[in-house]
Amino acid sequence: MSDATDALAIGEPLMVLDGIHRRFMMGDEEVRALRGVSFTITKGEYVCIIGPSGSGKSTMMYLLGCLDTPSEGTYELAGYEVSELGDEELAALRNKYIGFVFQAFNLIPRTTTVDNVALPLRYAGVGIGERRRRAAQALERVGLGHRLDHTPDRLSGGERQRVAIARAIVTKPELLLCDEPTGNLDSRVGAEITRLFEELNHDMGVTVVIVTHDPNLAKRARRNIKLVDGQMVYDGPPQEGK
């Protein structure tokens, strides 16, 4: 996967899902987490995937993040057919195209913010000096330029999520994939984080996909995809009152 040359233009399809099924075995019972979901997300979109718990949101998030592969159906990310890729290629694909933001932040403890943020660059093969420099830039971008040498335990929840976002954007990915990013934050901080996503979407042109059941988050997106029982039941602009 070469660098930058294959960057997509705004409006080109980034993620194409066609007839996605995902089944698990839970003991003897087969769980059908996703049952034939198809949609396309183009570069530059800002999408929330919503739905009640157990609707298959999380499964969808791991599939979209190339951490999991579908049991049936095809998923193309930036032109790569995910089910055909092996461990190393999937790792490279995640590294290059996807930035993850988790509900629980998932920063590495006892490690400085700058080294936390620099982590994806290490797997991209960037040298240590350069990756600290870029990590500092990313932290600057999320408003934490003054917290480079702090360890996560000395940061507030909002700050930790900003560090996680810096880590997600440090590789300049195509896709920012967020799993309940405001779930562990109070509403004021949550709103700040939401604003940050909107800015990044607007300024960097990064595609933002947020898996959430936070209605405040969902209604600020331009597009909502609603899953119920593993099937897509709505795809369109946010519905008022929901």
Place this chain on the structure above:
Amino acid sequence: MFEHVLSAFLALKANKIRAALTMLGVVIGVLAVTLLVGVGDGARIYLDEQISGLGTNLMTIVPGRRETRGFGPPAGNIARPLVMEDIQALERQGSLLRGISPMVMGGGAVRFKGRTRDTMILGVGPAFSDLRNMHVDRGSFVREEDVDSRRRVCVLGRTIVKELFGDENPLGQTVRLADGRFRVVGLMEERGTSLGFDLNDLVFIPVTAAMDLFNQDHLTQILTAARSKEDAPAASEEVEQILARRRNGERTFTIQSQDDLLKTFGALTGAMTLMLLAIASISLVVGGIGIMNIMLVSVRERTREIGVRRAVGATKSDILWQFLLESVVISSTGGGIGLALGASIVLALKRFAPSVPVALSPWIAAVAFGSSFVVGVLSGVVPARRAAELDPVEALRYE
């Protein structure tokens, strides 16, 4: 690879106390290896020095047929004892020998002016002095003419001089040796102890006088030496042929070379060193198990971290290397510390307690460091594989 080593160090830095405690097992293991092998090696070098200090390329011919290793039956009652004619034959026919000395050994009391000391009396020939590297300090050693005319003269070791004469000059004095009266003609130079035997507590007299004194006509043994190390096997062969010819081809004697002695003791100390090494290895194994244990705990504790790393682009092999190298770095660092401690103790002993035979040979360093590296790899493999095989989704969900 450098990246992996770097992040291994970063991970250890993030967990200093745990890393230090984990290292401790290997530190102690390598320390034990260094010290115990140091003691074993010290003993070997000590014995080598002692045996080499006896002289060079020595051969001892003893009566009777026996294996070259171990200690044979007591002398006496041998069908064909060694006699002075054997010495003459060796002197006439031996071409590869540096000198030949007959030896008659016995114990007895030395008396002078009412003072007595029980000691060892050695009847020897003039060649003994050069062969065994034991020289007179004053006066002269046993001479050819002393042997020929069975003269009752003696040469005293330092301890005997000190005990019997104090500050008096012993040269020219007469001492009683067992039942005979002997004139002191020489004093031996100061010698230390060798293998626990005091080389200063000896009286030398002409071999013929010793045969008279102990009333025997055969020799206890014959001492000789090859001209050079290269000649040693041929010289041994030559001695064997000369003596066998005088016995109608029967080999009723045994030649023991210094080399045999070195080999015997070498095998002994080698076995001891190996045994010590085996004992020390046990502590190293225990240290390795400690590392494996902590690494397994660490993998479990850091399951989320592994998930995150996989999410941001780490491959399975990245994770494998990360944990394997952490284990190796812990173990090797522990090994390095243990080696440094062990080496310091050995060097300190050498300096402040020189009588303790210890040695620090480079191979200990290589073995100690190498084994700690291997321990690191072995105890890291299982935890690292477990970490690498984690499913990223499961790892991210892990509470």
